[in-house]
Amino acid sequence: MSLLIKLTIVVVAFISHEHEAIAQFQPPYTSIVIPVSKHIDAAKPLYSAKILTVYEDYTQYLPLNFLIDIDAPFIWHECDLQWNHYPGSCPPNTLCNYPISCEEYQCEDVRTTYSYDNPSCRPVNKGPTLPGWGYCTCPVTVVNPVTGSCGQALLSYDHEYTVSTSDGRNVLSGLYGAYPNAACAPSSSFESFPTNVTGVMALSTSPYALPTYLNGPLKSIMALCLPSTLSVPGVLFYGNSSYYLLPQSDVDVKSFLSYTPLLKHPYSFGYFIGVNAIVIKKRSIDLLANTTTKLSTIDPYTTLRTDIYNHVVRRFSLVTKRIPPAEPIAPFGLCFNTSTKGPKVSIKVPDIDFVLEEGKKWSVSTGNSIKQVTEDVACLAFVDGGATSEPAIVIGTYQFEDNFLVFDLEKSRFGFSSSLLRKKTCCASFNFTMAT
Ligand SMILES: *[C@@H]1O[C@H](CO)[C@@H](O)[C@H](O)[C@H]1NC(C)=O
Ligand SMILES: *[C@@H]1O[C@H](CO)[C@@H](O)[C@H](O)[C@H]1NC(C)=O
Numbered sequence: 001m002s003l004l005i006k007l008t009i010v011v012v013a014f015i016s017h018e019h020e021a022i023a024q025f026q027p028p029y030t031s032i033v034i035p036v037s038k039h040i041d042a043a044k045p046l047y048s049a050k051i052l053t054v055y056e057d058y059t060q061y062l063p064l065n066f067l068i069d070i071d072a073p074f075i076w077h078e079c080d081l082q083w084n085h086y087p088g089s090c091p092p093n094t095l096c097n098y099p100i101s102c103e104e105y106q107c108e109d110v111r112t113t114y115s116y117d118n119p120s121c122r123p124v125n126k127g128p129t130l131p132g133w134g135y136c137t138c139p140v141t142v143v144n145p146v147t148g149s150c151g152q153a154l155l156s157y158d159h160e161y162t163v164s165t166s167d168g169r170n171v172l173s174g175l176y177g178a179y180p181n182a183a184c185a186p187s188s189s190f191e192s193f194p195t196n197v198t199g200v201m202a203l204s205t206s207p208y209a210l211p212t213y214l215n216g217p218l219k220s221i222m223a224l225c226l227p228s229t230l231s232v233p234g235v236l237f238y239g240n241s242s243y244y245l246l247p248q249s250d251v252d253v254k255s256f257l258s259y260t261p262l263l264k265h266p267y268s269f270g271y272f273i274g275v276n277a278i279v280i281k282k283r284s285i286d287l288l289a290n291t292t293t294k295l296s297t298i299d300p301y302t303t304l305r306t307d308i309y310n311h312v313v314r315r316f317s318l319v320t321k322r323i324p325p326a327e328p329i330a331p332f333g334l335c336f337n338t339s340t341k342g343p344k345v346s347i348k349v350p351d352i353d354f355v356l357e358e359g360k361k362w363s364v365s366t367g368n369s370i371k372q373v374t375e376d377v378a379c380l381a382f383v384d385g386g387a388t389s390e391p392a393i394v395i396g397t398y399q400f401e402d403n404f405l406v407f408d409l410e411k412s413r414f415g416f417s418s419s420l421l422r423k424k425t426c427c428a429s430f431n432f433t434m435a436t
């Protein structure tokens with residue numbers, strides 16, 4: 001069976017002199033599709049992408065769950081380094097990778113230009129000599145996205161990553177393989193991660209992030225739809241495809257999207273947009289034009305610099321003054337009592353609109369602005385980032401859930417649907433059944 005699957009793998013040639021042949025080759029798929037799960041068993045809600053890697057004997061797939069990080073400079077996960085692979089040299093259920101030596105170009109490149117930019121981490125020295133070949137390894141600093149603590153990993157050539165192909169509507173029978181570099185970290189690095197999540201998937205603009213290892217048409221567009229539910233996966237696509245979510249099997253989700261430019265940021269491989277104002281029930285909270293706003297898959301809630309936060313909370317409490325308040329529960333500053341009229345009632349609040357370039361509006365509706373924290377308390381899911389927080393706005397994952405997001409790297413623009421619930425669908429509605 002696994003051999004059969006193996007045979008259906010879509011082989012992609014990277015060799016440059018075959019460019020012409022690639023241009024004429026029409027693949028049967030428009031995209032690759034990866035299931036995205038939500039986790040709430042770590043210090044904060046996080047999301048993972050499931051990718052198949054291979055055993056050393058190349059006969060069986062080992063699935064690996066990677067934390068989705070659209071800001072990380074390179075991919076890293078739990079694995080062992082081995083200079084010499086031979087049958088049985090790799091323990092069961094373990095990925096054994098071949099090291100990238102300190103003498104190779106990639107090592108210097110990652111260490112000097114594409115590493116985590118964190119002044120609190122101690123710089124690492126080149127690795128000790130491993131027995132056998134006498135080569136040195138390539139240590140790189142990693143920052144744990146759950147705890148923010150510094151760690152170390154060793155750069156390596158990774159195994160093939162195998163993912164499903166798609167026509168945007170279903171999973172297709174062909175598989176797609178990519179051959180990334182990744183850094184290996186010991187299992188202790190992942191103790192603070194959600195259960196069974198043992199890696200970080202870099203989906204940033206860094207040349208060592210996943211898109212680099214995909215072929216041309218796929219890498220230009222990433223689409224991410226984070227689920228709000230734990231039981232059914234959301235979806236991550238690469239490829240300039242149409243995208244369909246049930247039950248509307250004939251409506252391209254792209255038709256729901258508005259676009260705003262992605263802004264460059266000198267010290268980050270992440271994604272930034274410009275926000276001009278925040279509007280709540282027709283009243284505008286003006287910001288400096290083009291206020292730099294970061295998109296983050298690691299921050300659980302949208303973080304606002306204190307001055308902006310105070311304006312938003314003041315305005316929001318005015319427009320919700322008919323809802324009984326409750327004592328705030330950290331990290332939130334504005335909460336409501338949802339059980340004053342007997343059993344828990346769900347509250348409905350006005351939209352919080354982020355006004356972007358050309359008057360485009362990203363509407364944050366109740367499902368993305370109010371979080372039920374306890375049985376009878378719900379809170380405005382925005383947090384105070386402090387008086388000097390930079391960037392002034394960081395949009396977090398609670399505001400992304402059930403929003404379809406497109407990162408168009410070719411046109412350098414960001415597409416957003418606002419809540420899919422208003423379109424009677426959600427991120428957990430991709431039909432993962434294989435097309436017949
Ligand atoms: C973790 O993975 C193991 C092995 O695949 C599985 O049995 C277990 O249910 C998973 N645990 C969680 C919390 O997902
Ligand atoms: C994606 O496809 C659309 C429609 O076919 C086309 O207009 C657009 O230019 C493509 N974008 C990229 C980045 O290839």
Ligand SMILES: *[C@@H]1O[C@H](CO)[C@@H](O)[C@H](O)[C@H]1NC(C)=O
Pocket residue numbers: 263264274289290357
């Ligand atoms: C916002 O910033 C971007 C990048 O710096 C720039 O291209 C764009 O013109 C700016 N827009 C406005 C309205 O200032």
Ligand SMILES: *[C@@H]1O[C@H](CO)[C@@H](O)[C@H](O)[C@H]1NC(C)=O
Pocket residue numbers: 325326327337338339340341376377
């Ligand atoms: C919510 O209101 C009800 C009824 O007034 C009260 O009994 C309950 O203690 C309140 N809960 C909180 C958390 O304020």
Ligand SMILES: *[C@@H]1O[C@H](CO)[C@@H](O)[C@H](O)[C@H]1NC(C)=O
Pocket residue numbers: 170246249431433434435436
């Ligand atoms: C999901 O896709 C399969 C295969 O194309 C199809 O048979 C099935 O009806 C689809 N499910 C729904 C709910 O439309």
